[in-house]
Amino acid sequence: MDRTVRIIGAPMDYGANRRGVDMGPSAIRYADLADRLAEADVEPVDDGDLTMPRAEERDPDADQPTDGNAKFLREVEDVCRRVSDRVAATLADGEFPLVLGGDHSVAIGSLAGSAREADLGAIWFDAHADINTPETSPSGNVHGMPLAAALGHGSFGETEWAPAPRLRASSIAYVGLRSIDDRERELLRESELTVFTMSDIDQRGVSSVVEDALAVATDGTDGVHVSLDLDWLDPKTAPGVGTPVRGGVTYREAHAALEALSRRERADDVLRSMDVVEVNPILDEGNETATLAAELTASTFGKRIF
Numbered sequence: 529m530d531r532t533v534r535i536i537g538a539p540m541d542y543g544a545n546r547r548g549v550d551m552g553p554s555a556i557r558y559a560d561l562a563d564r565l566a567e568a569d570v571e572p573v574d575d576g577d578l579t580m581p582r583a584e585e586r587d588p589d590a591d592q593p594t595d596g597n598a599k600f601l602r603e604v605e606d607v608c609r610r611v612s613d614r615v616a617a618t619l620a621d622g623e624f625p626l627v628l629g630g631d632h633s634v635a636i637g638s639l640a641g642s643a644r645e646a647d648l649g650a651i652w653f654d655a656h657a658d659i660n661t662p663e664t665s666p667s668g669n670v671h672g673m674p675l676a677a678a679l680g681h682g683s684f685g686e687t688e689w690a691p692a693p694r695l696r697a698s699s700i701a702y703v704g705l706r707s708i709d710d711r712e713r714e715l716l717r718e719s720e721l722t723v724f725t726m727s728d729i730d731q732r733g734v735s736s737v738v739e740d741a742l743a744v745a746t747d748g749t750d751g752v753h754v755s756l757d758l759d760w761l762d763p764k765t766a767p768g769v770g771t772p773v774r775g776g777v778t779y780r781e782a783h784a785a786l787e788a789l790s791r792r793e794r795a796d797d798v799l800r801s802m803d804v805v806e807v808n809p810i811l812d813e814g815n816e817t818a819t820l821a822a823e824l825t826a827s828t829f830g831k832r833i834f
């Protein structure tokens with residue numbers, strides 16, 4: 529790909545109950561993200577970080593926009609509105625928006641911004657389904673809700689900021705799920721989202737699964753959003769995440785999957801936007817998870833061994 533990639537840092541931790549994931553953008557930059565992207569033949573431009581609101585500044589008299597079971601939802605809304613505007617403006621300039629989280633709630637903003645002027649497909653690389661609503665969430669953490677928000681499920685449907693305007697459930701594919709809450713399972717069985725679990729990867733291999741995910745996300749859409757939650761990988765390979773789940777993809781499987789997205793002939797017109805989320809340096813070992821995040825991002829943009 530020879531497009532300009534605009535790096536948008538979103539050091540958000542409100543969606544994960546404030547546990548250190550706000551240092552993710554800094555750790556990924558420290559792992560030489562820009563140099564690695566340059567090696568992938570894209571031109572990185574770093575916009576720096578968005579400023580995060582202070583929870584203490586919350587006006588106690590203001591109305592709560594949705595159910596009180598979603599923690600820090602007002603702060604998440606504030607950040608996601610700005611992420612969405614930045615992503616939309618970047619696309620309008622003909623550049624590629626790369627959002628660095630922060631916890632996965634920032635994806636509400638990236639999806640909304642990317643789906644403003646185009647029919648959007650999405651591939652969700654994650655251990656988790658992230659499709660709880662404030663009403664179904666067992667934790668109240670908004671990082672477990674971004675797809676419900678983008679699809680306007682539950683009380684998110686009553687808001688104007690959360691739903692992604694041109695994203696349909698039938699254009700979304702998960703790759704690598706292995707932790708699905710009971711209510712999410714019920715919903716996914718009835719929904720049009722495509723679910724590829726770790727068992728599919730075990731049986732068919734990651735490359736074939738990613739091909740199918742790409743087919744889902746590109747069919748009838750104008751472009752694809754890639755959402756990469758680092759807890760998609762096995763915690764032995766990516767320990768620096770807040771909600772690790774055993775049995776994730778290996779280092780090589782992860783590279784193979786993301787390289788498949790940027791096969792030369794299609795990268796430019798298929799990929800539209802990306803977020804890289806859930807890197808938590810406090811829980812990491814020697815910044816290896818952030819380094820992995822930087823490497824995998826370069827693979828997505830076409831960096832190859834040879």
Ligand SMILES: NC(=[NH2+])NCCC[C@H](N)C(=O)O
Nearest residue numbers: 632656660667669671672771
């Ligand atoms: N982006 C993430 N790491 N999400 C974890 C979600 C965990 C769980 N399903 C919840 O709703 O709380």
Ligand SMILES: [Mn+2]
Nearest residue numbers: 655656757759
């Ligand atoms: Mn996850």
Ligand SMILES: [Mn+2]
Nearest residue numbers: 632654658757
């Ligand atoms: Mn996630």
